[in-house]
Amino acid sequence: MQFPGFSVGDVRVETPLVLAPMEDVTSLPMRLICKRIANPGLVVTEFVSAMAIHHGAVKTLKKMQIHPEERPLSIQIFGSEPEVMGETARLCEEMGADIVDINMGCWVPKVCKTGSGAALLKDPVLAEKIVTSVVKAVSIPVTVKVRAGWDYSLFAAPDLALRFQDAGIKMLTLHARFAKQGFEGEANWDLIKRLRESVTVPLVGNGDVKTPEDAIKMLTETGCDGVMVGRAAISNPWGLARIAAALRGEELPPEPTIEERIETALEHARLQVAYQLELGSYEEALEHPEHLQNEGWAIRSLRGQLPMYIKGIPGAAQIRAELYQANTVADVEQALSVLKT
Numbered sequence: 001m002q003f004p005g006f007s008v009g010d011v012r013v014e015t016p017l018v019l020a021p022m023e024d025v026t027s028l029p030m031r032l033i034c035k036r037i038a039n040p041g042l043v044v045t046e047f048v049s050a051m052a053i054h055h056g057a058v059k060t061l062k063k064m065q066i067h068p069e070e071r072p073l074s075i076q077i078f079g080s081e082p083e084v085m086g087e088t089a090r091l092c093e094e095m096g097a098d099i100v101d102i103n104m105g106c107w108v109p110k111v112c113k114t115g116s117g118a119a120l121l122k123d124p125v126l127a128e129k130i131v132t133s134v135v136k137a138v139s140i141p142v143t144v145k146v147r148a149g150w151d152y153s154l155f156a157a158p159d160l161a162l163r164f165q166d167a168g169i170k171m172l173t174l175h176a177r178f179a180k181q182g183f184e185g186e187a188n189w190d191l192i193k194r195l196r197e198s199v200t201v202p203l204v205g206n207g208d209v210k211t212p213e214d215a216i217k218m219l220t221e222t223g224c225d226g227v228m229v230g231r232a233a234i235s236n237p238w239g240l241a242r243i244a245a246a247l248r249g250e251e252l253p254p255e256p257t258i259e260e261r262i263e264t265a266l267e268h269a270r271l272q273v274a275y276q277l278e279l280g281s282y283e284e285a286l287e288h289p290e291h292l293q294n295e296g297w298a299i300r301s302l303r304g305q306l307p308m309y310i311k312g313i314p315g316a317a318q319i320r321a322e323l324y325q326a327n328t329v330a331d332v333e334q335a336l337s338v339l340k341t
């Protein structure tokens with residue numbers, strides 16, 4: 001069975017599968033790998049601090065970098081100042097984003113203590129002002145990602161959704177947990193179904209989708225228009241590809257071979273070095289080794305992800321320590337080579 005795509009304003013999402021925004025994970029290299037292997041309908045950047053952009057933080061600006069191959073793409077921003085959020089949204093549009101998404105789901109203290117992220121679930125008036133300001137600032141579609149509410153005492157999402165819909169958003173994503181939960185417990189998909197009854201804009205459901213069966217179940221049981229997948233896609237673009245194929249009504253692709261997993265981990269490492277060091281490509285840089293002085297910094301930023309590419313392969317646990325200590329693509333290649341059959 002094929003599940004139809006949906007439209008976010010005038011942006012068409014062909015496959016109803018969205019790669020979730022994930023800080024320090026869904027950077028440009030990871031998104032490109034997911035796009036090439038799974039081709040989800042939409043990808044989202046990790047969140048970008050509007051205040052940091054306002055203050056000219058170059059490191060934050062880099063997170064807004066886009067590759068034409070990954071479109072349609074949404075840049076996610078967070079903040080608590082309506083004007084600053086509008087200003088940053090305008091920059092997203094200038095950088096080539098197809099959509100700008102506002103984060104109202106991040107529960108971590110460093111974000112919430114500034115009144116941003118999930119803290120906005122407690123302040124519907126300010127949340128609405130932010131949405132209005134962003135909608136006014138850009139001509140691309142604006143979307144919001146929320147959690148169900150701050151804590152269990154109030155399912156705030158339906159009221160917020162109606163306010164945002166009136167303010168002009170073109171899609172809403174619900175991570176079906178309350179902010180106070182963090183990642184504890186199971187996502188409650190029934191909340192997605194209840195929210196579906198209140199909103200008319202496309203609704204994307206999120207939380208604990210790991211397999212094609214989960215994705216189909218969420219779509220059919222809640223009536224949402226699309227599913228968003230986060231953790232299950234980390235170092236596992238093939239898992240995302242299986243979900244995408246199922247939703248397109250295609251035959252599921254086979255599990256990746258060990259060689260594919262190793263080669264993709266290496267490609268991720270090369271892309272990360274090129275991206276972090278602002279090089280055209282890793283191969284080009286090899287001809288000018290002086291450009292690779294900070295290669296270790298780029299490789300170390302993948303410490304969480306590289307070992308996950310080989311999870312479950314016999315012998316993988318033994319080389320994890322080597323991967324943690326790797327400072328160059330050559331080190332990663334050397335560590336992984338022992339797994340080749």
Ligand SMILES: Cc1cc2nc3c(=O)[nH]c(=O)nc-3n(C[C@H](O)[C@H](O)[C@H](O)COP(=O)(O)O)c2cc1C
Pocket residue numbers: 020021022023024025045046047076103105106145175206207208209228229230231232
């Ligand atoms: C490492 C990590 C970083 C995340 N960063 C963001 C973020 O920048 N913006 C956001 O809206 N959600 C963020 N999330 C939440 C995910 O987008 C998603 O809502 C959550 O992981 C639930 O989906 P899942 O069960 O498919 O992982 C992050 C999650 C993880 C695991």
